[in-house]
Amino acid sequence: MFELTKPQKEIQKAARAFARGEFDKELAQDMDKKHEFPFKIWEKAADLGFVGIHFDEKHSGGGMGLLENTLIAEEFCRRDSTIGMALSSAGFAAECLVRFAGEKLKSKFLPPVAEGQMLSGGAFTEPGRGTDISNLKTSAVRHNNDWVLNGTKTCMINGGVAGFYVVLCSTDPDVETTGGSSMFLVEADRKGLTIKNTGDKLGARMIASAEIILEDVRVPAPHLIGKEGRGYDQAQQFYTECRLLIAAQSIGIALGAFDRALEYVKGREQFGKKIAQFQITRHKFADMVTKIEMARLLTYKTAWDFDKGRKNANGAAMAKIISARCALEVADEAIQLHGGYGYMTEYDVERFYRDAKIAELYCGNKEALKDIIGKAAIGKIR
Amino acid sequence: MEILQFTEKHHDFRKRLRAFLAEKVTPYVDQWEKEKIEPKQIWREMGQNGFLCTEIDPEYGGIGGDFLYTVIIGEEMAETNHTGLAVALHSDVVVPYINSFGNAGQKKKYLPGCVSGDIITAVAMTEPGAGSDLAGMTTTAVEEGDEVVINGSKTFISNGIISDLVVITAMDPAVENPYQAISLYLVEDGTKGFERGRHLEKMGWWSQDTAELFFTKCRIPVANRLGDKGTGFLMLMQKLQQERLVTAVGAVTAAEKILEWTIEHCKSSPGGAKPISKYQANRFTLVEMATEVKIGRTFLEKLVADHMEGKDIIIETSMAKYWTTEMVKRTTDKALDLFGDAGILETCPIARAFRDVRVMSIFAGTNEIMKSIAGKFMGL
Numbered sequence: 001m002f003e004l005t006k007p008q009k010e011i012q013k014a015a016r017a018f019a020r021g022e023f024d025k026e027l028a029q030d031m032d033k034k035h036e037f038p039f040k041i042w043e044k045a046a047d048l049g050f051v052g053i054h055f056d057e058k059h060s061g062g063g064m065g066l067l068e069n070t071l072i073a074e075e076f077c078r079r080d081s082t083i084g085m086a087l088s089s090a091g092f093a094a095e096c097l098v099r100f101a102g103e104k105l106k107s108k109f110l111p112p113v114a115e116g117q118m119l120s121g122g123a124f125t126e127p128g129r130g131t132d133i134s135n136l137k138t139s140a141v142r143h144n145n146d147w148v149l150n151g152t153k154t155c156m157i158n159g160g161v162a163g164f165y166v167v168l169c170s171t172d173p174d175v176e177t178t179g180g181s182s183m184f185l186v187e188a189d190r191k192g193l194t195i196k197n198t199g200d201k202l203g204a205r206m207i208a209s210a211e212i213i214l215e216d217v218r219v220p221a222p223h224l225i226g227k228e229g230r231g232y233d234q235a236q237q238f239y240t241e242c243r244l245l246i247a248a249q250s251i252g253i254a255l256g257a258f259d260r261a262l263e264y265v266k267g268r269e270q271f272g273k274k275i276a277q278f279q280i281t282r283h284k285f286a287d288m289v290t291k292i293e294m295a296r297l298l299t300y301k302t303a304w305d306f307d308k309g310r311k312n313a314n315g316a317a318m319a320k321i322i323s324a325r326c327a328l329e330v331a332d333e334a335i336q337l338h339g340g341y342g343y344m345t346e347y348d349v350e351r352f353y354r355d356a357k358i359a360e361l362y363c364g365n366k367e368a369l370k371d372i373i374g375k376a377a378i379g380k381i382r
Numbered sequence: 383m384e385i386l387q388f389t390e391k392h393h394d395f396r397k398r399l400r401a402f403l404a405e406k407v408t409p410y411v412d413q414w415e416k417e418k419i420e421p422k423q424i425w426r427e428m429g430q431n432g433f434l435c436t437e438i439d440p441e442y443g444g445i446g447g448d449f450l451y452t453v454i455i456g457e458e459m460a461e462t463n464h465t466g467l468a469v470a471l472h473s474d475v476v477v478p479y480i481n482s483f484g485n486a487g488q489k490k491k492y493l494p495g496c497v498s499g500d501i502i503t504a505v506a507m508t509e510p511g512a513g514s515d516l517a518g519m520t521t522t523a524v525e526e527g528d529e530v531v532i533n534g535s536k537t538f539i540s541n542g543i544i545s546d547l548v549v550i551t552a553m554d555p556a557v558e559n560p561y562q563a564i565s566l567y568l569v570e571d572g573t574k575g576f577e578r579g580r581h582l583e584k585m586g587w588w589s590q591d592t593a594e595l596f597f598t599k600c601r602i603p604v605a606n607r608l609g610d611k612g613t614g615f616l617m618l619m620q621k622l623q624q625e626r627l628v629t630a631v632g633a634v635t636a637a638e639k640i641l642e643w644t645i646e647h648c649k650s651s652p653g654g655a656k657p658i659s660k661y662q663a664n665r666f667t668l669v670e671m672a673t674e675v676k677i678g679r680t681f682l683e684k685l686v687a688d689h690m691e692g693k694d695i696i697i698e699t700s701m702a703k704y705w706t707t708e709m710v711k712r713t714t715d716k717a718l719d720l721f722g723d724a725g726i727l728e729t730c731p732i733a734r735a736f737r738d739v740r741v742m743s744i745f746a747g748t749n750e751i752m753k754s755i756a757g758k759f760m761g762l
Contacts, residue, residue, distance in 0.1 A: 125723065128652040155723045200728035202736060209726070270515040280750065328715075335740065339513045339748055340538040343741045345583035350740075354585070357718060357736065358726060365722050367663055 008068060015050060015072045019079035025348065028080050032351055035205045037119070037161050038083050045087050046116025050076075052091050055098055059110035065307030066241065070248040070299060077252025078259070080348075081355040085249050086206035092157045093122030093166040096183060096238050100226030105185060109164060118163035123153035123186075123212050124235055131368040133168060133235060134178045138214065140169035147171075147184060147224065149192075149217040155362075159210025160195040163188055167214070168231050181231035185223045192217040203354030204362075240313045242363045243320040244306070247299040250323035250359045254292050254330040257352040261288075261334035264341070275337065284337065288330045295323035314376050317369040320359075325366075327356035385683040388450060395447075396454045399433055403462050411464040414589035415734070418581065419544060420467050422502065428469065429499025435473045438481060442493035449690045453631055460635035463731050465738045466589025468540055470632065472496070475625045476503040479549050479566060483609040483617050488568065492547060504545035506536040506595050507618070514751045516551070516615065517560040521597065523552035523567060525611070528604050530567060532597040535579070540745075542593025543581050546571045550597070551614055564614030568606040575600030586737030622747065623696055626703040627689055629746040633706035633739075634678045637713040640735050641675050644668065644717040664720060671713050678706045697759045704752035707742035714739050 004012065022041050031038055045051055054069045055061020062068065069088075077084030091113045097106050112118035124133050138151025149169055156165065164187045172180030186193065196211040226234045262285070265275040275281055302315035331353035335342035342349050360366065388396075406427055414420040428434050436451035438444025445451075452474050459469060477496045480488060480503075495501030512518035521534025532552055539548070548569045557563035569576050579594025609617055645668060648659035658664050685702055688695045717732050718725040725732045743749045 128655065131722070198727055201726050202728065202733040203726070269511075270513065270518065332711075332740075336743065336748070336750075339744055340508060343584050343586075343744060344538075345585070350585040353740070354737070357715075361718065361722060361726060365719055367661075367719065370663070 004067075004071070008071060011053070011064075011068050012071045012075060014048070015075035016079070018045065018048060018050065019076050019084070023076075023080040023083050025080070028083050029345060029348075029351070032082050032205045035200060035208070037158075037206050037208060038086055041083060042087055042090055042119075043116040045076075046090070046114065049114075051087070051116060052094065052110065052114030055091075055094070055110050055114050056106075059098075059106055060114035061110070065303070066244055067300060067303040067307055070244065070303045073245055073248035074252040074255070077249045077355075078255040079252075081249075081253045081256055081352045082204065082206050084252055084256075085204050085355060085358075088245060088249055089157055089207055090116075091120050092162075092242075093238065094120040095241050096122070096166045096225055096234060097185070099237065099241075100183070100230075100234050101185070102222070104222060105225065109185065112163065119158045119161050121156055121158035121162035121165045122238075123156045123159070123165050123167040125153060125155045127152060127154045127211070131364050133181075134232065136168060136170040136181055138167070138169045139173065140171050140182060140184060142171075142221075143218070145221050146218045147221060149184065149186065149214045149219065152211060152213050154198065154211045156195075156210050156212050157207055157362075159208050159212055160197055161208050165212065166225060167212070168235050171228055171231070175229070178232040179229060181235075182228045183225040183231040183234050184219055185225055186214075186217060186219055190217050190219065202357060203351070204358040236313075237311065239363060240311065240316045241306070243316040243369070244299065244303055246359050246363055247295065247302075247316070247319035247323035250320070250327035250356065251292065251295050251299060253327040253352050253356045253359065254288075254295065254323070257327075257331040257334035257349050257356075258285075258288055258292065260347070260349050260352075261285075261337045264338050264347075281337065284333055288333060291326040291329060295319070295326040298322055314373050317364070317372050320364070321366045321369050321373075324356065324360040327359055328353070331356045385680070385687055386450060386453065388454075392450055392454060395432075395451060396458060398431070399455065399458045400461070402428075402431055402433065403458055407467065408462045411462055411466070411589065414466055415464060416588075418583075418588050419591045420589050422499075422544060424467065425472075425499040425502050425544075427499070428467075429497060434469065434499055435477050435481075435493075435497045437473075437478065438493055438497050442489060443497040444493070449686060452628065453686055456628070456631035457635045457638075460632075460639045463639075464589055464734065465587050465632070465636070468590050470628045471505075471540055472503050474628045475621070476505045476549055478621055478624065479505070479608060479617065480568070482621070483566070487605065488608070492568070495546075501546045502541060502544050504539050504541035504548045506539045506542075506548050506550040508536060508538045510535060510537050514748055516564070516618070519551060519553050519560065519564065521550070521552040522555045523565055524554065524556075525604055525607075529601050530604050530607065532567065532569070532575070532600040532602065534597050536595040536597075537579075538582070538745075539593050539595050540590060542595055543578060543591040548576075548595065549608065550595075551618070552597075553614075554612065557612060561615045562612045564618070565611050566608040566614045566617055567602060568608065569597070569600065569602055573600055573602060585740060586734065587741060623699050624689070625746050626699045626752070627685060629742060630678075630682050630685070630699070630702040630706045633703075633710040633742050634675070634682045636735065636739055636742075637675045637678060637706070637710040640710070640714050640717050640732065640739075641668075641671055643731060644671070644720050648720055658720065667716055667720065671716055674709050675713060678709050682706065697756050700747075700752040700756040700759075703746065704743070704749040704756075707739075707749060710739045710742060 053062035057063040073088035140147045171182040192215040194213040299319040305312040334349040436447035553563035577596045
């Protein structure tokens with residue numbers, strides 16, 4: 001597998017060309033400041049098939065795999081970390097439909113996501129609970145042909161801008177920990193649903209983050225995604241895919257910071273020579289490319305596993321840890337190489353650094369991921 | 383035995399300062415962060431209460447305090463949860479140039495105002511083409527009779543907008559050796575030919591303004607030169623030790639504060655949940671963070687004691703500046719991991735700290751420069 005296929009290379013090239021042509025630096029800095037989603041660029045990206053490339057063709061997707069989706073996220077984030085993260089999260093949690101929903105829900109809700117008419121969001125985390133989504137307080141109770149939802153979710157990606165949300169609820173309070181939860185699709189305009197923006201963020205500022213409050217929100221029975229009682233497992237599977245996507249975003253962020261640092265050190269002279277000519281600079285770049293190469297190999301390999309039908313949850317967790325760390329370290333070094341300029345908003349690397357830290361934190365921080373990897377590595381203890 | 387010997391006087395000073403900051407600064411920090419500048423009035427109040435330029439002699443309105451006052455101010459400023467209000471820059475970096483190298487006339491004219499907060503100062507060294515490498519400076523100062531004509535531009539000047547008096551570095555184009563060409567001059571706000579450029583936007587330090595400064599045929603009296611002509615580089619070298627030590631004070635005190643917040647967060651149990659400090663990995667991380675902070679504190683205090691004794695600690699100061707500013711970055715990064723999703727939000731103090739501490743390994747001489755200096759003086 002040590003080479004991308006021809007179609008994959010073409011997708012990579014097309015994504016790169018699109019990002020070059022459409023992502024505007026000043027606009028990005030402005031939207032970052034205002035915490036705005038890049039609606040116009042998103043619509044164009046969707047028109048060209050960059051959103052939902054991993055959805056089925058009959059749902060307006062590209063019928064491709066996670067590796068192709070990885071390549072797009074990487075190219076987008078490389079050109080601009082914040083726009084890239086926002087665009088590659090446009091269909092956040094729609095993967096839950098792709099993997100688990102019946103045809104009816106899929107054909108109604110996936111095409112608008114892929115076509116750039118609707119954003120999707122996910123509501124899993126509960127206030128004060130972080131990564132732990134067992135023992136949920138948010139509940140769904142069956143009432144004739146409806147489910148009635150009550151509770152509060154936080155850190156909801158695309159909260160307030162999405163057309164629908166995938167909401168994880170407890171459906172059987174008698175079942176301890178993970179077994180009693182189910183997943184529902186809730187349209188944003190359902191009665192009883194309130195969105196509260198959680199305010200300014202450190203990074204990934206073009207992605208809205210909000211709290212969702214559900215008060216007797218009724219959804220029809222067919223809005224149950226997948227199987228009743230299987231919500232936790234489905235959410236974990238979605239998280240796994242999502243971690244792979246964040247790994248891809250992280251590689252893009254690292255590459256983008258690297259590109260900018262490279263340009264800077266080749267142009268800037270201090271002490272009578274280019275910064276690029278100092279040995280310490282050479283070694284810094286050696287460290288950066290090495291980290292990027294490691295992250296890329298692990299991420300591509302894991303995406304490839306998925307596309308071959310192997311749900312490599314450990315690989316995705318490892319890829320996210322390594323890639324997000326790589327993004328943060330490379331962006332940090334890029335700032336350092338820029339000196340005072342690196343700290344200024346005008347020189348994108350500060351934004352890449354803030355965005356990289358978010359990649360390290362969301363969708364499972366490294367402590368939670370290490371628990372997963374470590375348990376698998378140790379196996380049973382007699 | 384404590385390394386630093388604080389007296390009753392120091393303790394009283396700290397108590398007064400803490401009460402002042404809690405009442406006059408901390409409640410307004412969020413507003414200043416939004417406005418990207420702090421009001422001049424707070425400088426006046428700091429000055430009137432004796433919290434600026436503590437080293438200045440009573441003759442000029444100061445308290446003639448030792449370096450421990452600087453340490454106290456650094457520690458107490460960290461309590462305000464922001465890094466604007468660049469008191470240390472004014473009191474311990476810029477004004478000391480006037481205090482140490484100014485003549486009686488200059489000191490009489492400017493120091494009382496610096497102490498009272500009526501004169502806020504900045505130092506303009508960095509240029510678009512001359513960051514770490516001062517010899518790359520292109521701002522010129524040509525002395526013509528009683529006047530000096532200054533031409534050039536400066537950038538990344540902290541307090542660039544708010545300052546009333548700027549100490550600038552400029553070189554005489556007639557002198558070939560750049561190190562013998564640099565002189566320091568005092569330029570007052572409102573001088574013809576002295577313009578402020580953009581108020582630069584940056585990742586952090588939002589309530590402290592950073593700007594470009596432009597000098598176009600800016601004429602000042604030759605009496606505004608600090609010290610002898612061509613001795614600017616030597617003056618800078620003498621004072622940079624203190625600037626770096628002050629930076630280390632800022633780094634260590636920030637790290638201590640961040641650690642304190644993090645421990646508090648990790649020990650809390652919202653809704654009766656298990657405190658995350660009870661997880662072994664988190665506990666180890668917290669211990670590692672605390673260890674680094676302690677090492678930084680101990681190293682710092684030893685250097686403060688040496689500095690107060692007038693010892694030559696250029697190597698150690700360079701090491702401390704580089705190590706403590708890296709340490710505070712590591713501490714903040716791990717703190718954010720422990721805060722998790724909640725730390726992403728700007729309402730969490732760690733988010734601001736993450737943005738603020740990143741500059742410390744760059745300003746006051748990048749850490750690469752610190753290692754170069756230490757290496758040189760170690761004879762490597």
